[in-house]
Amino acid sequence: MGIVVQKFGGTSVANTEKLFMVCNHIIAEKEKGNKVVVVVSAQGKTTDDLIRQEKEINEKASLREHDVLVSVGEQITIAKLSMCLEKLGHNAISLTGWQVPIFTNNIHGEALIDYIDIERIERELNNGNIVIVAGFQGIDEKNDITTLGRGGSDTTGVALAVALRADKCDIYTDVDGVYTSDPNKVDKTKRIKSISYDEMLELASAGAKVLHNRCVEIAKKHCLPISVRSTFKPEDEGTRIINKTEYLEGSTVTGVTKQSNNSKIAVIGKNNQIGRLYKVFKLLANNNINIDMIAQAAGEDIIKSVSFSIQDKDLNKALEVLENNKEELQIHEVKHYSNLAKVSIVGLGMMNNPGVAAKMFETLYDENIEIKMVSTSEIKVSVLVEEEQSEKAVSSIHKQFII
Amino acid sequence: MGIVVQKFGGTSVANTEKLFMVCNHIIAEKEKGNKVVVVVSAQGKTTDDLIRQEKEINEKASLREHDVLVSVGEQITIAKLSMCLEKLGHNAISLTGWQVPIFTNNIHGEALIDYIDIERIERELNNGNIVIVAGFQGIDEKNDITTLGRGGSDTTGVALAVALRADKCDIYTDVDGVYTSDPNKVDKTKRIKSISYDEMLELASAGAKVLHNRCVEIAKKHCLPISVRSTFKPEDEGTRIINKTEYLEGSTVTGVTKQSNNSKIAVIGKNNQIGRLYKVFKLLANNNINIDMIAQAAGEDIIKSVSFSIQDKDLNKALEVLENNKEELQIHEVKHYSNLAKVSIVGLGMMNNPGVAAKMFETLYDENIEIKMVSTSEIKVSVLVEEEQSEKAVSSIHKQFII
Secondary structure, three states: OOEEEEEEOOHHHOOHHHHHHHHHHHHHHHHOOOEEEEEEOOOOOHHHHHHHHHHHHOOOOOHHHHHHHHOHHHHHHHHHHHHHHHHOOOOEEEEOOOOOOEEEOOOOOOOOEEEEOOHHHHHHHHOOOEEEEEOOEEEOOOOOEEEOOOOHHHHHHHHHHHHOOOOEEEEEEOOOOOEOOOOOOOOOOOEOOEEEHHHHHHHHHOOOOOOOHHHHHHHHHOOOOEEEEEOOOOOOOOEEEEOHHHOOOOOOOOEEEEEEEEEEEEEEEOOOOOOHHHHHHHHHHHOOOOOOOEEEOOHHHOOOEEEEEEEHHHHHHHHHHHHHOOOOOOEEEEEEEEEEEEEEEEOHHHOOOOHHHHHHHHHHHHOOOOOOEEEEEOOEEEEEEEHHHHHHHHHHHHHHHOO | OOEEEEEEOOOOOOOHHHHHHHHHHHHHHHHOOOEEEEEEOOOOOHHHHHHHHHHHHOOOOOHHHHHHHHOHHHHHHHHHHHHHHHHOOOOEEEEOOOOOOEEEOOOOOOOOEEEEOOHHHHHHHHOOOEEEEEOOEEEOOOOOEEEOOOOHHHHHHHHHHHHOOOOEEEEEEOOOOOEOOOOOOOOOOOEOOEEEHHHHHHHHHOOOOOOOHHHHHHHHHOOOOEEEEEOOOOOOOOEEEEOHHHOOOOOOOOEEEEEEEEEEEEEEEOOOOOOHHHHHHHHHHHOOOOOOOEEEOOHHHOOOEEEEEEEHHHHHHHHHHHHHOOOOOOEEEEEEEEEEEEEEEEOHHHOOOOHHHHHHHHHHHHOOOOOOEEEEEOOEEEEEEEHHHHHHHHHHHHHHHOO
């Protein structure tokens, strides 16, 4: 008799009717002979509503009180879902983050899980209860409520599954799996049946929004199989995210993604100052500006200039910081380009296949799409292109590699 | 520098505007140099809404899950009120029942407070914080959330004030004090400036709904002064509830109350069986039927028959229980009358004044109102009358004794 963790997102628990649909998944797993632990998010727009009420009172409320307020969302869901299961004749018990307890650090609003005490959950499971746990929340060493930040319920689910040594964690959501590209924008996308942790991580960081990166990282570290599947299509198996050693259906490219709102900055130095590279990035890091892609100009000017990409929202701040330090950094000129999109291909199969990047560039060349910057990892190739050309870029690459 | 506990009910915190009005009372008390602990209820109709949602899911949900659900109401209020105080430049910190912690027994939905650990509250007060505590809720020894039942936030306020050895507990509500009778139904009622614990207890049990009996009992036991005052009339002092030794303004009758939905049952025995009296009431108690007034017929039939009053809602069950045990109890006949109202006068001044009851009966006789039953305590006289005559009864008695 194994332990299975199921996680249901806000859309899946949005109203009473949907809560009873969720019960079907829970009961089905229990009737297979498993012990079931369920992690839930707040219902529908509850969290957004609470935040709206908070802003009405105080735009700069303390994050401690923010966490006290928004954590009620999941508490409402756990009580209601337990009541639904009771109604259907099953024993269920709800546990808030502090009741589990799920210990976190004290970074309110963005807390990280330190440790999960599984004693109470195990006791309740052994008493024959289905255990319903509030996602997204924990408790710090001061006994204060913390929240894990948006998407944190996935992390709760995976972290609980790891702590309980569960057989698997099924993430139920309103989409039926991970696709080769955004099905709403690209023709003939296919659902991915199984994908490795690394590919999923690259896809998520490249713009796919199905799973939170943190939960994939935890699952990878502990080799916990995750499935992403639809609450509303119980017959569908969805997408499995598994260790690469289990990965059998190798295809060169697993997915094509797009992430908008990128800017590129080119810093051109007055001379070949050796320390400029680290000084520029240290300065930006000190100002909390996240750098994504970095490219140095090739050739003789290798240490004279450097280009990098950042989020559009950070552009003005980055330019200001560089301007203020122009003298010290011996900068000749700072150029910038905004409204760019990052288009990426991800796939384990490209690891030993040097032709993949070339084929991607050729595809873009054939479509007359200019590449502004390139960055590669073992299993990913990303390019920056003009936003207005990005959808065509994704479609043509998807057609070339996947269909 | 003393400690003051303020309690604000659901109407007083119903929306953002009112929360900021509540802040004025808190800040005023703090600026007098006091440490302030605030207890709040759920906003407006929040608790009713949550219960409606619960009933939609499961009419017979477990009380444990009920408590998990409804306790979010106060949690929302404490976070919001803290955010309001922060907005106004004051340091505030919210604490749920389990964070205080307020330990209760495990009777979900109707829990009694066992013990309050004041260490955290004292620490927060010493750090210069206004402490905002969720009323109505606690935690049991299993680490489960409990609620104190309706009106429980008053009890939280008074119990906290006692535990903290506070100077006083001010109960802010939507009425501006305790009145000599219901101002909405009786002419020329007067607000009572101060009243003894015992009178308040009798008034509350006789139908006045301003304060929960439990909180008055706790205040009496520890000689804690309570004030009942209006959130919306800050200049008003309201009604003080104090120890009788401080009580100076003796008037014969302090208040006149009415409680509807009473039934009377008369049990007539076949014979003068001595044990019938205790057997009847033991039987009813075993069936969870609360008896209010009891009257035995006078004269030679003193142990042959007995009459008592109960709530209308318990009438059918009581009649069924008596019918099922008719033989054993040697009952000749059970008569019943429903739709009666209990009209009471309460006042310390009547203790050594035997004419008060007579004057009350005479007033009712003059108004042609038949008395169905009488019961008296040291400071209260209650009579049962027909519901349709009860408002006239209250008005004429109020006119006779108070105006």
